[in-house]
Amino acid sequence: MTKKEKKGKKKKLSGLEKWQSERIDITQKKFRIGDYLAEKVIKGVAYLSIAIVFLIFVFVFRESFPIFNTTKPTTESKAIVKQDSQETYGAVTDNASTTQTQETYGAVSDSTEKTNVQETYGAVTDQSATIEQNALVGDSAKAINSSSDTYTVSAGSGSDDNRSALKSMATKEWVPVSANPRYGLLALILGTIKITFISLLFAAPLSILAALYVSVFANKRMKEIIKPTIELLAGFPSVVIGFFALMVLATFLQSVFHYETRLNSFVGGIAMGIAAIPIIFTITEDALTAVPKSFYEASLALGASKWQTAFFVILPAATPGIFAAILLGIGRVFGETMIALMATGNAAQMDLNPFASVRTLAATIGAEMAEVVFGDTHYNVLFLIGSLLFIFTFVINAVAEFYVKGKLMKRIQGK
Amino acid sequence: MSENKIHTENMFLYYSEKMALNNISITIPEKKVTAFIGPSGCGKSTFLRSLNRMNDLIDGVKIEGKVMIDGVNIYDKNIDVVNLRKKVGMVFQKSNPFAKSIYENIAYGPKINGVNDKSHLDEIVETALKNAAIWEEVKDRLGDSALGLSGGQQQRLCIARTLAVNPEIVLMDEPASALDPLSTAKIEELIVQLKEKYTIVIVTHNMQQAARISDNTAFFYLGELIEHDKTKKIFTNPDKKQTEDYITGRFG
Numbered sequence: 001m002t003k004k005e006k007k008g009k010k011k012k013l014s015g016l017e018k019w020q021s022e023r024i025d026i027t028q029k030k031f032r033i034g035d036y037l038a039e040k041v042i043k044g045v046a047y048l049s050i051a052i053v054f055l056i057f058v059f060v061f062r063e064s065f066p067i068f069n070t071t072k073p074t075t076e077s078k079a080i081v082k083q084d085s086q087e088t089y090g091a092v093t094d095n096a097s098t099t100q101t102q103e104t105y106g107a108v109s110d111s112t113e114k115t116n117v118q119e120t121y122g123a124v125t126d127q128s129a130t131i132e133q134n135a136l137v138g139d140s141a142k143a144i145n146s147s148s149d150t151y152t153v154s155a156g157s158g159s160d161d162n163r164s165a166l167k168s169m170a171t172k173e174w175v176p177v178s179a180n181p182r183y184g185l186l187a188l189i190l191g192t193i194k195i196t197f198i199s200l201l202f203a204a205p206l207s208i209l210a211a212l213y214v215s216v217f218a219n220k221r222m223k224e225i226i227k228p229t230i231e232l233l234a235g236f237p238s239v240v241i242g243f244f245a246l247m248v249l250a251t252f253l254q255s256v257f258h259y260e261t262r263l264n265s266f267v268g269g270i271a272m273g274i275a276a277i278p279i280i281f282t283i284t285e286d287a288l289t290a291v292p293k294s295f296y297e298a299s300l301a302l303g304a305s306k307w308q309t310a311f312f313v314i315l316p317a318a319t320p321g322i323f324a325a326i327l328l329g330i331g332r333v334f335g336e337t338m339i340a341l342m343a344t345g346n347a348a349q350m351d352l353n354p355f356a357s358v359r360t361l362a363a364t365i366g367a368e369m370a371e372v373v374f375g376d377t378h379y380n381v382l383f384l385i386g387s388l389l390f391i392f393t394f395v396i397n398a399v400a401e402f403y404v405k406g407k408l409m410k411r412i413q414g415k
Numbered sequence: 416m417s418e419n420k421i422h423t424e425n426m427f428l429y430y431s432e433k434m435a436l437n438n439i440s441i442t443i444p445e446k447k448v449t450a451f452i453g454p455s456g457c458g459k460s461t462f463l464r465s466l467n468r469m470n471d472l473i474d475g476v477k478i479e480g481k482v483m484i485d486g487v488n489i490y491d492k493n494i495d496v497v498n499l500r501k502k503v504g505m506v507f508q509k510s511n512p513f514a515k516s517i518y519e520n521i522a523y524g525p526k527i528n529g530v531n532d533k534s535h536l537d538e539i540v541e542t543a544l545k546n547a548a549i550w551e552e553v554k555d556r557l558g559d560s561a562l563g564l565s566g567g568q569q570q571r572l573c574i575a576r577t578l579a580v581n582p583e584i585v586l587m588d589e590p591a592s593a594l595d596p597l598s599t600a601k602i603e604e605l606i607v608q609l610k611e612k613y614t615i616v617i618v619t620h621n622m623q624q625a626a627r628i629s630d631n632t633a634f635f636y637l638g639e640l641i642e643h644d645k646t647k648k649i650f651t652n653p654d655k656k657q658t659e660d661y662i663t664g665r666f667g
Contacts, residue, residue, distance in 0.1 A: 294511035298573070301469060302524040302580050303501025312527065317514040413514045413560055 057390050064384035067162050067377060165377045174348035174359065176368065176378045183381045185388070187348040191265065191358030192334065195344065198269025198354060199333045203276040204326055208315075210277075211284035216296075216310040227285065234278035242342035245271030250343065259355035261345055266354045268344030272336050276329040283328060287321020288314055319409060327400050331393055337366040361385050420445040420584060420614045421466060426480035428458075428465060430473070435461050437638045439480075443631070448606060448615045450629035450646065452622055453661070458638040459618045460508075463586050466616065467503035468496050484584070501528065504582035508589040510569035512561035512576070517553050520561045520572060524580035539579055547575030548605050567598025574605065578613075585609065587617040591624065603628050622662060626650050634658045 013021070171184035207230075214226050250267045259266070291314050299309040315322075340346075345357025346367060365382050372379045421443040428436035436458045443449045451459035461470065468489060470476045482489050489499055512520050521540040530536055540557070544550040549571040553564070561572055570590055577585060587606070591599040606615060606628050619625050625632050626646060633643040634657075642649060642658045653659045660666050 292511070294507060294509060295513055297469065297472065298507065298511045298513070298576075299523070300472070301467065301500055301505035301507075302527070302576065303497055303504075304524075304527045305497050308527045312523065313513055413516070413562075 057387065060383055060390065061387040064380045064382075064387055066375070067165055067380040067384060069162060162377060165381060169381075172348075172350045174364070176372075176381065181378065183378070184348075185361075185385070187350045188359055188361050188364055188385070189388075190350055190352075191344070191348065192360040192362070194265050194352070194354070194358055195269050195272060195340065195360055196330060196333045198265055199271075199273035199276055200326065200329060201273075202270055203273035203280055203329060203333075206273075207277045207281035207325075207329075208284050208322060211281050211288055212310055212315065215285050215288035216314060217306065230278050230281050232278075233274070234282065236275070236278075238275055238336060238338040239342075241271055241275050242339040245274075245339060245343035257355070261355065261357050263343055263345035263357060264355050265344055265358040268340055268358065268360075269354070271339045271343045272333045275336060275339060276332045279332055280325045280329040283325035284318070284322050287318040287325065290321065291317045316413065319413070320405060323400060323404055327397060330396060334393060334396075335362050335389060336360075337362040341366050361389055418445045419443070420485065421616070422481075422483040422486075424481040424483070426465075426478065426482055428461060428470070428479075429477040431475040435638055436465075439640050441633060441640055441643055443614065443616060445614050446610055446612070447630040448610050448617060448628055449631045449633065450625035451616070451618045451633050451635060452620075452625050453635035453641075455620075457635040459633075459635045460588055462635070463588055463616060463618050464505075466584070466586055467500050467505055469500075469505065471496065501580055502582055503584045503586060504577035504580060505586040506570070506574050506577055506588065506590050508592055510566060510573050510593070512564070512569050512572050514560070514562060516558050517561045517564070517572065518557040521576050521579045524576060528580065543575040543579035544572075546578050546609070547571045548601060548608075549575060565598075567594045567601065570594060570598070570602060571605065574602070578609075582613065584614045584616065587615065589618050589620060592620060599624070622650075634661060636661070 165181065165183050168182040169185050171182060172187040173182045173184040174187055175182045175184075210226070210230065214223050218226065245267055246263070249271060250262050253267055253270070254262050257266075295313050295317055296309055299313045300306075304312070340360040340363035344360060344363065346359045346363060347357035348359040348364075349356060351358075365385055368378070369382055372382060419442050422441070424440050426436060426439040427434065439462060451463065453459050464470045465478060465482060466484070466489075470478070478490055484499075484503065487494070513523065515523070518540055521543050522536050525536060525539050530539065541550065541554075544553065549568060552568060553559075553572075561569065564572060570593075574585075574587075574590070590606075591602045594602065603624060606617065609615060610630075617625075617629065629646045631643065632646040632649040634641045634649065634653075634655075636657055642653060642655045644654070649658060650662060653662065
């Protein structure tokens with residue numbers, strides 16, 4: 001092109017020529033409104049999600065806070081405490097019929113002593129008891145309405161209640177509904193830990209090995225079948241798994257292992273393991289697949305077999321991901337309510353035997369929140385359990401993050 | 416000395432339907448450095464990988480003809496591939512140390528082959544690192560992650576890792592292509608030393624490198640072996656015009 005031609009064309013620049021002739025100006029800082037807004041929105045969303053988690057914790061903890069208030073009793077709580085004790089024993093208000101109500105709570109019914117009621121309450125192994133209890137609440141509500149006035153007069157001091165409730169938390173007896181309520185959390189905590197342990201012992205090896213198979217050994221077609229199938233289980237409602245455990249698994253396991261109590265931490269642990277498997281599997285599988293293919297090739301080129309490569313190279317390289325997977329599995333089991341409610345027996349007892357019935361923290365909230373009186377000590381304790389679950393999960397994650405990632409990783413992968 | 420270590424006869428390789436290697440017949444002598452040169456996509460890496468059956472990992476690879484190592488066809492049905500790969504080690508283009516400590520990287524090969532004695536392992540690790548000329552640089556931090564080493568050190572570590580298994584043949588797939596001149600010089604020096612003990616086959620894009628370190632050179636073009644001879648002859652007086660054109664930079 002000669003200069004003349006260029007000049008002649010200058011008036012009608014095509015898009016490309018315009019693009020090429022444009023000078024890039026770097027002297028002026030340009031304000032990009034779109035970028036700015038997008039950045040702010042993303043930042044806001046991130047902070048919001050953190051704030052929501054924090055707020056949930058604050059509100060849950062706030063509900064449990066009155067229990068720490070041991071000085072100022074409120075008249076409201078006085079009245080309610082009394083109502084509560086009434087409620088437990090059913091619609092009937094006279095003492096003579098206490099024995100009758102007792103029968104609905106447990107197997108033992110030959111004694112009229114209150115202590116007995118408390119003990120049997122813990123040993124309930126059947127769903128029907130809870131259901132009946134629910135029915136009773138409805139009936140008793142009317143009775144309470146008509147007679148609560150008379151009972152408030154004789155109500156004890158609320159601060160005393162709180163003090164004794166706080167004191168009783170370090171014990172192992174969970175008897176929230178009684179004339180002398182005790183809120184021992186130790187058995188619940190032990191039960192939760194036991195269940196979590198059993199279910200992880202069951203679920204972690206299964207899902208990690210399954211993931212290893214799918215990501216290293218399985219051919220393409222197998223992978224396409226297994227992966228979605230296991231992941232499908234993640235969307236399975238836990239109530240269905242619980243029902244299955246309650247009706248089928250419990251009977252089956254009992255006939256295999258011949259233990260005494262049909263519903264116990266072993267059954268519950270296995271059932272929760274079933275719920276945790278897809279979570280651990282999916283994340284482990286992703287972590288294993290993300291290990292560079294060059295590791296695989298390098299190991300094979302050194303004369304390692306496929307199995308040695310998978311176990312000694314790929315698995316260690318994916319450790320951080322596998323830990324994340326197990327943590328999420330723990331989280332799932334820890335907070336699992338429905339399965340715990342249905343398959344563990346719900347008896348708060350301190351027992352390391354895996355075949356003993358247990359009650360978990362989450363199941364306690366699930367079972368009792370429906371019939372607890374608003375603002376009552378029992379109510380506060382349930383919320384305290386909620387905060388405890390929150391704190392435990394947080395602590396487990398923190399420990400894993402700082403200890404496992406820091407020290408264990410160094411040992412496996414070098415400093 | 417120059418016995419025939421590797422020998423192929425009328426070898427064809429197909430990726431699904433596409434022919435990648437066309438009628439390769441070559442003889443590679445023992446305890447020499449043989450370099451493969453040629454433009455990208457000419458099949459030299461593919462050929463290298465078929466010498467320890469790494470191509471088995473790729474779906475749809477089909478191989479015809481004979482690939483003999485020490486007189487045994489390695490594509491026979493009852494060949495133990497794991498042991499074959501022990502005998503024929505490989506160093507890759509991109510350094511690929513495991514996410515383990517330096518020590519564990521080297522000890523991995525002997526360990527999976529049944530060496531568990533700690534003092535014996537220490538000895539193997541030290542010898543391998545010394546053979547790969549990296550011992551002086553890492554001896555004080557054997558427990559550190561191998562991923563923290565520089566690119567050149569990582570590649571020498573990978574060579575050490577391969578040597579620790581005690582192979583007879585070492586295949587190198589452009590081992591210095593991602594390295595700076597200094598690291599490259601170190602690796603070249605290393606290769607020349609290693610040929611006393613091992614048969615080395617190296618793929619390279621760098622013709623000066625081939626000229627510097629190899630005893631024999633093979634020129635590949637479009638899946639065919641064009642010429643294979645003493646390096647000196649290939650670089651000074653090649654038989655084929657194509658080879659001459661490539662070496663003098665007239666194409667490729």
